[in-house]
Amino acid sequence: MDEPQTHHPSIDLKGRRILAVDDDRINLRIIGGILRHEGYEIAEAGSGEQALETYASFQPNLVLLDVMMPGIDGFTTCRTLKKAYGDKCAPVIFVTAKSEADDVVMGFDAGGVDYLTKPFRPKEVVARIRTHLSNQQLVEQQKHLVDQLSMANAAKDRFLGMCAHDLRNPLSSIRGLAELLDENAIGELTPEQKEIIQTIHGASQSMLQLVNELLDVATIEAGHLKLDKNPTSVVEIVERSVHLSNIEAAKKNTRIEMRKPSGDPIIDVDRNKIRQVVDNLISNAVKYSPKGSLITVTIHTDETVAIFSVSDDGPGIPDGERHKLFKDYGRLSTTPTGGEKSTGLGLAICRKIVEAHNGTISVENLPGHGAQFSVSLPLYNK
Amino acid sequence: MNFSGSILLVDDEAHIRKFISLLLRHLGTTRIFEAPNGREAIEVFKKERPDLVMLDVNMPVMDGIETLRALKEIDPDCVVVMLTSLANRQTIDEAAALGANNYIRKDAPPEDIGRALAETIEACFEPQESDGDPAPS
Numbered sequence: 001m002d003e004p005q006t007h008h009p010s011i012d013l014k015g016r017r018i019l020a021v022d023d024d025r026i027n028l029r030i031i032g033g034i035l036r037h038e039g040y041e042i043a044e045a046g047s048g049e050q051a052l053e054t055y056a057s058f059q060p061n062l063v064l065l066d067v068m069m070p071g072i073d074g075f076t077t078c079r080t081l082k083k084a085y086g087d088k089c090a091p092v093i094f095v096t097a098k099s100e101a102d103d104v105v106m107g108f109d110a111g112g113v114d115y116l117t118k119p120f121r122p123k124e125v126v127a128r129i130r131t132h133l134s135n136q137q138l139v140e141q142q143k144h145l146v147d148q149l150s151m152a153n154a155a156k157d158r159f160l161g162m163c164a165h166d167l168r169n170p171l172s173s174i175r176g177l178a179e180l181l182d183e184n185a186i187g188e189l190t191p192e193q194k195e196i197i198q199t200i201h202g203a204s205q206s207m208l209q210l211v212n213e214l215l216d217v218a219t220i221e222a223g224h225l226k227l228d229k230n231p232t233s234v235v236e237i238v239e240r241s242v243h244l245s246n247i248e249a250a251k252k253n254t255r256i257e258m259r260k261p262s263g264d265p266i267i268d269v270d271r272n273k274i275r276q277v278v279d280n281l282i283s284n285a286v287k288y289s290p291k292g293s294l295i296t297v298t299i300h301t302d303e304t305v306a307i308f309s310v311s312d313d314g315p316g317i318p319d320g321e322r323h324k325l326f327k328d329y330g331r332l333s334t335t336p337t338g339g340e341k342s343t344g345l346g347l348a349i350c351r352k353i354v355e356a357h358n359g360t361i362s363v364e365n366l367p368g369h370g371a372q373f374s375v376s377l378p379l380y381n382k
Numbered sequence: 383m384n385f386s387g388s389i390l391l392v393d394d395e396a397h398i399r400k401f402i403s404l405l406l407r408h409l410g411t412t413r414i415f416e417a418p419n420g421r422e423a424i425e426v427f428k429k430e431r432p433d434l435v436m437l438d439v440n441m442p443v444m445d446g447i448e449t450l451r452a453l454k455e456i457d458p459d460c461v462v463v464m465l466t467s468l469a470n471r472q473t474i475d476e477a478a479a480l481g482a483n484n485y486i487r488k489d490a491p492p493e494d495i496g497r498a499l500a501e502t503i504e505a506c507f508e509p510q511e512s513d514g515d516p517a518p519s
Contacts, residue, residue, distance in 0.1 A: 172489035173397040
């Protein structure tokens with residue numbers, strides 16, 4: 001079994017259909033013999049006109065086309081096929097008695113992929129045909145694969161969206177009920193009951209956040225991110241986030257300070273979405289800074305953009321992990337300092353929201369320690 | 383929340399009704415009616431004439447928008463708060479056009495739901511008080 005077939009064992013071309021077109025019956029018989037021996041299925045046509053007819057019914061994977069024929073010649077036949085079938089047209093190999101350069105070039109112009117010269121050398125015929133059929137098959141497989149992958153990806157996003165959507169309500173009920181019980185809504189709890197109910201609350205809270213983030217990703221990936229833009233004060237958005245985050249931060253003895261700009265820069269944004277970005281950056285800063293840290297939030301403008309930055313007191317972004325930071329599920333080796341949870345989706349969502357607003361998000365490590373995340377958004381033009 | 387009027391709570395999901403009704407009781411409301419869909423809600427509304435309706439949007443049998451339309455036909459002045467999960471702008475606008483007084487996201491934390499409800503009650507019931515017509519208390 002030292003046959004040359006072992007060079008291309010992965011692609012099985014048996015049964016592929018070849019249309020051979022030649023006005024010379026002897027030639028057709030020779031080429032037909034060679035190709036049938038290779039396991040191909042052959043249809044024959046004695047003229048260009050007949051070739052066009054046979055092409056339609058036979059639907060070949062490749063066409064061997066004689067150039068010099070009475071009636072319409074090979075080049076015209078090829079052009080007609082290309083015109084009729086476009087991108088889906090089978091590759092055409094010209095068969096010519098003379099191997100003159102002009103002839104060959106005209107063949108390529110007409111849409112041929114290759115040429116064979118008469119008299120045939122069987123090995124050459126077989127090798128060239130195999131090459132073109134393999135190429136064609138690979139291209140088809142690739143197209144098919146891309147189609148399948150994009151369908152699978154769309155199905156994944158739909159599934160994710162549906163799942164997240166259906167999990168939200170029950171989860172928010174569990175969280176809400178736990179919170180109410182914790183607030184003694186149906187009476188005083190024992191310390192042990194309280195601890196249990198707080199565990200349920202914490203677990204449902206982080207699950208709800210995960211579900212919300214998955215839903216955000218699914219919405220954005222499906223291209224359904226709709227922005228409800230309005231001119232908005234950056235200071236107002238950031239102030240609100242700082243205020244709310246300070247309540248959470250106080251549990252870790254962490255303080256968030258805000259440095260306001262002299263003016264009141266206005267940006268044209270979807271308020272809730274940008275709020276989500278600011279909340280996320282600040283809560284990350286709290287999450288990854290040691291207890292008792294100081295987090296600084298600054299706002300400034302630079303020509304046509306408003307920039308807000310969040311500087312933390314954490315370990316900074318480890319070298320070599322920066323590329324993961326704004327990607328889906330891109331969790332780093334650093335861990336939250338107060339047992340908080342991370343889904344690895346927050347910053348990816350931030351980036352997508354910021355980019356949808358024609359803005360940029362970036363990070364740099366501060367000298368010494370800590371990281372600074374900056375978001376820059378175009379200023380509103382009245 | 384200074385409100386002791388009656389509230390009709392309409393949602394097809396029992397856990398949501400459980401959660402919201404416990405929250406309402408926690409906030410001091412004692413007269414709470416419940417219905418699992420629009421059709422039953424209308425029956426209860428006609429019989430009990432609640433001061434406020436909290437109405438889910440996505441429900442089988444008769445959805446929230448259809449129910450809202452029917453309620454406003456029975457009583458154009460009834461106070462309705464839509465309960466939404468994913469705030470869909472179009473649905474909110476549609477409900478507002480039909481006369482809904484507010485909307486509340488039921489996936490929000492209890493304190494946010496309580497705050498939104500208190501705002502609605504303040505906006506819908508206090509003007510009567512200033513006219514010398516006391517709010518239900």
